[in-house]
Amino acid sequence: MATMTDPLDPIVVAKDFPLLNRRDRERPLVYLDSAASSQHPSAVLDAMDRYYETTHANVHRGVYALAEEATTQFEAARTNVGRFVNAPRPATEIIFTKNATEAINLVAQSWGRRFMKAGDAILLTIMEHHANLVPWQMLAAEKGLELRYLDVDDSGYLDLSNLDRLMNGTKLVGITLTSNVLGTIVDQDRGLPAIIEAARSAGAVVLADGSQYVPHSPTDVRALGCDFLAFTGHKMLGPTGIGVLWGREDRLDAMPPFLGGGEMISDVRLDGFTPTELPWKFEAGTPPIAEAIGLSAAVDYLRGIGMERVRAHERELCAYAIRTLGARYGGDLRIFGPTDPDARSGVLSLALDDVHPHDVAQVLDEAGVCVRAGHHCAKPLMRRLGVAATARASVYVYNTEADIDALADALEAAASLFARH
Amino acid sequence: MATMTDPLDPIVVAKDFPLLNRRDRERPLVYLDSAASSQHPSAVLDAMDRYYETTHANVHRGVYALAEEATTQFEAARTNVGRFVNAPRPATEIIFTKNATEAINLVAQSWGRRFMKAGDAILLTIMEHHANLVPWQMLAAEKGLELRYLDVDDSGYLDLSNLDRLMNGTKLVGITLTSNVLGTIVDQDRGLPAIIEAARSAGAVVLADGSQYVPHSPTDVRALGCDFLAFTGHKMLGPTGIGVLWGREDRLDAMPPFLGGGEMISDVRLDGFTPTELPWKFEAGTPPIAEAIGLSAAVDYLRGIGMERVRAHERELCAYAIRTLGARYGGDLRIFGPTDPDARSGVLSLALDDVHPHDVAQVLDEAGVCVRAGHHCAKPLMRRLGVAATARASVYVYNTEADIDALADALEAAASLFARH
């Protein structure tokens, strides 16, 4: 019997994923796009179906048994998700949003509008996803704030040499824990403590974008030391339509509401309203109930595997991919980001000489290999790397070395099709 | 064979709803809380499962076949939902949000911030749901706007006698097409044209809250004549986690973005961004993909029944309920809202003499009858009615006269348990 110390066996895991097991396809599917969105184990789909088929009713304020059970399951999902990231107060500090993007907008609009004033600076990094850029740009334009960026060096690591200078006058730091293009990891073991410490001295709060981190590594908000953590359900085996904001209770308590409506009030009069307590203060309207229950099932599934094993598996696959692709293509294939598998996630952005990333993805698709081509919602980083787009392969719990081999073979087909003679 | 002109047979319809058909319950379920959230036919759950099990990938920008198919299904869902409300340009005018509440907040924050200035007035009605009150109160507090309200008369109809005076200086009108407490309908046949016309003369835009209307009546945004229409998936047989904003294309085009992030940009630089076109300009981050597909299946299901028949069925049930309850309780049971079944939806707010609504709901639950007790997110209306709460029964396509009889019987149990001797 497999135990938690054995390495994860992706072939066994993949059996739980209906989409990966369909026999009605012309060719087997090699899904290497989990950084865009992951697939779903039956346990997640079943949890949502079970909810809809046995328990559904609107949550909160319902007296009847069905509504009470729905509320219990929804709030239990919240606590479960909170425990997954080791939130000190999972029942109050976890806000369900529609995606990570909304979670970041919530902080920008609620915390940012209340606590920042003209001339204050926001420190981001050049490798942020648009989700952690545009909300701050909107806020900066509205309030006259300054935007500053940490650069990346040519190996794909954050350049922290100017940290103290950049932190001077900074009120908020927004930083991704894992780049969705370079794979670079920034966490309590790699670079984050210096940023957190500098932010503390400057009196700045730190929002961590965990969209590419929480699905792939054991996550502990206490160890990370940030004030806010945003992540998204559909990249961690969960459904679409749900994201998560974790925030330190005192921060969240001090913030004004974000969206207005039902659930988030304790009283409404004709001339105004009184917001209610955490976490509901930030959840206006009917929440994503089934989605929360699905995400909770995803968290259970991941916990069942063990996040340490998830991380170890992806580290090995990433190392294998770098070795294999390097051996086969050498200089003709550029792999962006750190070469040290300890410092990077299983996201591999590739550039094949003379072949456009969209053509790469197109040819790969013909071989059943799904990779994403484009700017990956990280246009500033693309400019910094000097490319318009990359082809990006990314792995998860169900991917195997055979998938990497299929990727390597298909890249060869692309290279030979387009080679300028 | 039943045709579209036969009345809807709720017993046949109910067979499609797994939750209503479970045999593992202690007692049959009489679900009379669809105004809070409706149940789901298998067709909706199957559509989502099928999507997750065969097609899931992140939408937009994906080159590979799976992502392309996901995008096609997602955009087809948009068009289908748009056609359901007869949107002139369904592919660009339908914005997917997380619920109706977000849809209204979108208009308040984007249109309201851009086009309203201190001293302008917002005209709402006293019977609005908090979702159509609090966003405007937040905007009013931020920008120094005046809030005005249309009152309801003692029969539950909107009082339009002061319309012209109230419209003077008004820039936006927010109005529910159906009260979720009184059932009062305000549409092209009942009261709305006067409001639209007065708004046009005053140069005000009109946002209609269709959360309780679109699920229950044929809806035609062209006939309604409003500028925006908000509604929500989970009240129309669809999943949680999705809402809809329809807006006239020229209005939406003129509006700045709402939330910032991926999908809603055409370019991002370090110093700012350029938004993309409709509808994506308003859909930051990964959208509720499976939820849109589920909602589209719900729309197909409703269209299969025929919205005229849905409305006729609910009208009959409502008339039956008013007759039955009136005959059995007379003055001991207060039914709020219009008594004319043509003028009201199948939402029945009840007050039983000497019994608190929460106790009513509790005793009803014991008989398997699910009704909602509380302020129904309409506190200003509750104050106007002089009650803290009501017990609310609401019907949908699967409810029968037998359900109303069960309600009447259970009310009797409540009345006798609490009667002060």
Next chain:
Amino acid sequence: MAGLEDLYREIILDHYRSPRNRGELPSPPAHRSEGFNPLCGDEVVVHLLVEDGAVADIKIGGQGCSISQSSASLMSAAVKGKPVTQARALIRSFKAMMSIHEASLGNDGDGEGGEAGGTDEDDAAGGTVSIEDMGELAALQGVVKFPVRIKCATLPWNTLAQGLNEAEAGEQA
């Protein structure tokens, strides 16, 4: 599956139909405190006369469901004439009786104490009363099986706790 008879015991219905100590007390010297259940909008008003470290008199106002109103009535009967320390012990005991279920709702960080000003410090120290010694109050025990109604039952007690704090602070000032 909990049945209605667990919730609506005869004692509860009796106190609901014929509430004890209903009314007001002139303030001052009495102290008036209001509690409010945000879930339903119901309220309990506690008029409290504290003299020589004892609850010399108590009257109840407000309106709400059978559980909140009977709990208020039962509470008034239980604390009237008792030393404040004993009233506080009863509050603690009652809230403990009601909190059994809360935890399993997942509300770890969010007891029901917040709304009406009943603070956690109330719970931290001092004696309690066992359920056997709670007399008629034990009739409310069945409420824990109906989690949404727990706030109904605790509303008057949180309001009383707040009133005692304020009344004693006023006495000392």
Next chain:
Amino acid sequence: MAGLEDLYREIILDHYRSPRNRGELPSPPAHRSEGFNPLCGDEVVVHLLVEDGAVADIKIGGQGCSISQSSASLMSAAVKGKPVTQARALIRSFKAMMSIHEASLGNDGDGEGGEAGGTDEDDAAGGTVSIEDMGELAALQGVVKFPVRIKCATLPWNTLAQGLNEAEAGEQA
């Protein structure tokens, strides 16, 4: 199921590997217009010399995928030396060939015309060319089976349409 050979015809690969009319034209007298595919960030630059109602010369700049670049190359060869009216007819025909599939994507109100300034008026009047008469351009027909790539193929044509409009407006001024 469409295969890769439908997309990457030999002619297309040839024009991709050895693009025709690549370069710039001095401006003025030539006109320079840029088209941009927001989905991928690729761009096509069209340098256009319109003289006596004809496309006297054309050069292509920018960078992008094989489809956009070969489409630009094929386009330059097809319109070079042709009367402007004939170039416009080709644009219409090419976009018609590419739009077959768009409709079924549900984008009723949102043709791909918007991005690079190709306006609907272009399509409204004037003659068209049948696919049989489009010569090498017909090689791009297979693109319609790959809806996400349609914008790649139409990008240069929208840019040309915009360039022709601007060049003719300039001539008249």
